[in-house]
Amino acid sequence: MSTCQLSRAADPQRPETTRISDAHGQDRVRMTGTIISTRVIAVGSSSVYCCVLADGTGELDLLFLGRAAIAGLAAGIRCSIQGVVTARGGRLAVWNPRYQVRSAGESPAGSREEPLAEGAPGATAGTDGAEEAGHLRVYLAAAPGAGKTTAMLDEGRRLRAQGADVVIAFIEDHDRPLTRAHTAGLEIVPRRTWEYRGARFEEMDLDGVLRRSPGVALADELAHTNVPGAGRNAKRWQDVLDLLDAGIGVIATVNIQHLQSVADTVEQIAQVRVRERVPDWVVRRADQIEFVDASPGQLRHRLLQGEIYPAGQVSQALTHFFRTGNLTVLRELALRFLADEPEEEFVRYLARLRAPARPDAAERMLVGVTAAPGAEAIVRRAARIAAGIQADLDVVHVASQSAARRGPDDGLARLRHVVADVGATWHDLDADDLVSALVEYAKSEQVTQIVVGSSQRSRWQELTGGGSIVGRVSRLAARAGIDVHIVALREAGVGLG
Numbered sequence: 308m309s310t311c312q313l314s315r316a317a318d319p320q321r322p323e324t325t326r327i328s329d330a331h332g333q334d335r336v337r338m339t340g341t342i343i344s345t346r347v348i349a350v351g352s353s354s355v356y357c358c359v360l361a362d363g364t365g366e367l368d369l370l371f372l373g374r375a376a377i378a379g380l381a382a383g384i385r386c387s388i389q390g391v392v393t394a395r396g397g398r399l400a401v402w403n404p405r406y407q408v409r410s411a412g413e414s415p416a417g418s419r420e421e422p423l424a425e426g427a428p429g430a431t432a433g434t435d436g437a438e439e440a441g442h443l444r445v446y447l448a449a450a451p452g453a454g455k456t457t458a459m460l461d462e463g464r465r466l467r468a469q470g471a472d473v474v475i476a477f478i479e480d481h482d483r484p485l486t487r488a489h490t491a492g493l494e495i496v497p498r499r500t501w502e503y504r505g506a507r508f509e510e511m512d513l514d515g516v517l518r519r520s521p522g523v524a525l526a527d528e529l530a531h532t533n534v535p536g537a538g539r540n541a542k543r544w545q546d547v548l549d550l551l552d553a554g555i556g557v558i559a560t561v562n563i564q565h566l567q568s569v570a571d572t573v574e575q576i577a578q579v580r581v582r583e584r585v586p587d588w589v590v591r592r593a594d595q596i597e598f599v600d601a602s603p604g605q606l607r608h609r610l611l612q613g614e615i616y617p618a619g620q621v622s623q624a625l626t627h628f629f630r631t632g633n634l635t636v637l638r639e640l641a642l643r644f645l646a647d648e649p650e651e652e653f654v655r656y657l658a659r660l661r662a663p664a665r666p667d668a669a670e671r672m673l674v675g676v677t678a679a680p681g682a683e684a685i686v687r688r689a690a691r692i693a694a695g696i697q698a699d700l701d702v703v704h705v706a707s708q709s710a711a712r713r714g715p716d717d718g719l720a721r722l723r724h725v726v727a728d729v730g731a732t733w734h735d736l737d738a739d740d741l742v743s744a745l746v747e748y749a750k751s752e753q754v755t756q757i758v759v760g761s762s763q764r765s766r767w768q769e770l771t772g773g774g775s776i777v778g779r780v781s782r783l784a785a786r787a788g789i790d791v792h793i794v795a796l797r798e799a800g801v802g803l804g
Contacts, residue, residue: 324392328364332394336401338362339387339409347375356380360388367392368400372548372592379408393591402592403551441556443547443593445529447645448562449637450629452615453601455560456480456527460489462558463525467493472522476550476557477511477543479527483614493525501537510537513546516555523556529590530565530583544585561585563641572640572657577633590644598645603634626732630699632671636660670698674731674758675705675745675780678719682760686722688794689758690729698756700731703748705741742776746783757784758792 323337324330330338340362348355356374360367369388371377380386390404444462446455456478467473475495480486496516498509510533516524531543540546547557564573570581590596601609609615610629643656674689676682686702693700704719726733738744749757759777781791 323389326364327360327362327367327399330365330367330392330399332392332399334392335390336367336392337387337389338367339385340367342369342380342382342384342386344382345380360386366398368395368398369404369406370395370400370402372403372551372589374552380406385409402588441551441554442595443551443556444558444595444597445590445593446558446560446597446599447590447641448560448599449601449641450562450564450606450634452606452609453562453599455562455599456486457489458597458599459525459527459558459560460486460493463493463523464489464491466523474516474519474521474524476516476524476526477528478525479531485614494521496524499537501534503534503536508534508537510534511543511546513538513540513549516550517553520553521555523558524550526550526557526559528583529559529561530585532583542585544589548589561590563637563644566590566644568657569640569644572660573637576636576660577628577630579628596645598641600638603631603638606634607631622727626699626730631697632699670696670756671701671752671754672696672698672756672758673701673703673745673749673752673754675703675741676722677704678722682722683725685758685760685794686725686731687729689792690731692756692758692792693731700729701734701752701754702726702731703734703736703745705736705738705744742779742783745780746787746789749784749789750787754789756790756792758794761793761795 324334325336325338327336327338327340330336338360340360342358343361343366344359346357348357354375356371356377358369358371358377358380360369367388369380386406386408388401388404388406390401392399392401394400446458446462448455460475460478463473463475473493475490475493477498478486478490480490496512496519499512499515501508501510511526526543526547529544529547533541533543533546535541538546540549544559547559550557563569564577564581565583565585567584567586570584573579574581606615607625607629610621610624613621616624640656670693672689672693674686676685689702690700692698704722723733734748736744736748745757748754757780759780761777777793781793784791
């Protein structure tokens with residue numbers, strides 16, 4: 308496991324901006340002005356208290372997540388703020404800035420007499436009685452198994468060793484002994500148990516953590532959906548906002564596919580439903596984001612070693628979500644997000660990923676099979692070709708409804724085992740026109756190459772039976788821009804004919 312970090316701290320080589328007119332996106336600013344208006348707006352399902360700060364050179368929106376009002380911050384009040392500027396709807400804004408209310412004639416923020424507090428999780432700045440929200444750190448990973456929960460726990464233990472008041476609000480250890488070992492020495496706030504549809508579930512006890520009021524709370528799986536009725540919020544990220552609003556620092560974890568802007572793209576690419584989602588702005592508001600990195604090869608190895616999912620789920624995961632191509636795209640998405648790529652650039656990149664045409668480097672191979680003897684040889688041959696070009700392999704069996712009613716075939720069952728052994732993915736299609744169904748499926752799944760067995764039919768059979776199946780596949784695939792491999796048969800009756 309390796310980590311790289313996005314820390315929203317001032318660049319020592321670049322001074323902080325002190326005038327609104329000089330501020331640009333991603334600048335760290337420290338400035339003083341007067342609040343000229345306030346209002347409450349909705350962002351996602353949360354309220355945001357918006358204050359407009361003016362300093363005579365321009366205006367800056369101060370956005371406080373999860374709040375409907377803040378004592379001491381009102382129109383006409385002079386205050387100093389510190390934070391990182393983002394662009395929002397054509398205006399400059401700072402999410403959850405450090406702030407200090409000032410009286411007339413008081414020295415501005417950034418003076419030697421009274422600097423604003425710096426941002427360790429849980430730190431607050433003096434505000435004439437108005438408590439600042441806690442600070443958020445997020446460990447971001449490209450996929451399960453990268454080690455983000457372990458990294459969070461290790462950071463919690465490091466902070467505790469330095470004297471910080473740290474508790475575990477909730478972790479998902481997935482019955483992994485190694486993860487549990489990293490909880491040693493950390494206080495755990497007991498979970499609450501809830502019944503739902505006849506089953507018992509454990510959730511984070513938000514009220515218990517608030518009563519405990521630690522300096523820092525560790526909250527795993529930011530996108531988690533709470534059991535209906537289990538507390539005041541539907542999602543864990545909303546629980547985290549409540550902790551931050553109470554002045555408690557939070558260290559949390561999330562995988563890139565759970566970000567709202569990314570989830571639909573991941574569903575399309577990986578063909579896996581992403582049910583748990585968290586708004587991008589919740590993660591982007593973090594004071595610090597750390598990327599817990601693991602290469603696609605490392606993740607697949609950990610999966611095979613049983614370190615991520617139970618043995619019964621490994622084969623399915625390897626051929627679906629944990630395909631090398633999927634993991635590579637997820638890692639690229641995480642790095643782009645971590646780099647604070649401008650939101651419009653990030654959206655354009657997602658749109659390119661969702662485009663129907665796949666990049667040439669992202670090969671995907673399909674082989675059509677029947678239950679005829681020798682189909683196993685074609686699957687093995689296709690698997691060798693796919694491995695040579697690092698392509699994903701799908702095996703499609705097309706059967707008419709009348710054939711399906713005849714029941715399962717022993718040869719087909721054996722063929723399924725061969726497909727699983729070579730790491731390919733099996734698909735069943737019901738269609739009377741085998742060729743059309745095969746090519747249409749290839750188009751819809753962005754397949755780049757099709758493998759078929761050479762025909763064993765005589766010329767007379769082809770003339771009386773509507774032509775060679777291989778020939779029809781070749782013609783339709785060519786129109787769709789899909790390459791076709793025709794594998795020589797060594798046994799009669801093999802392949803599609």
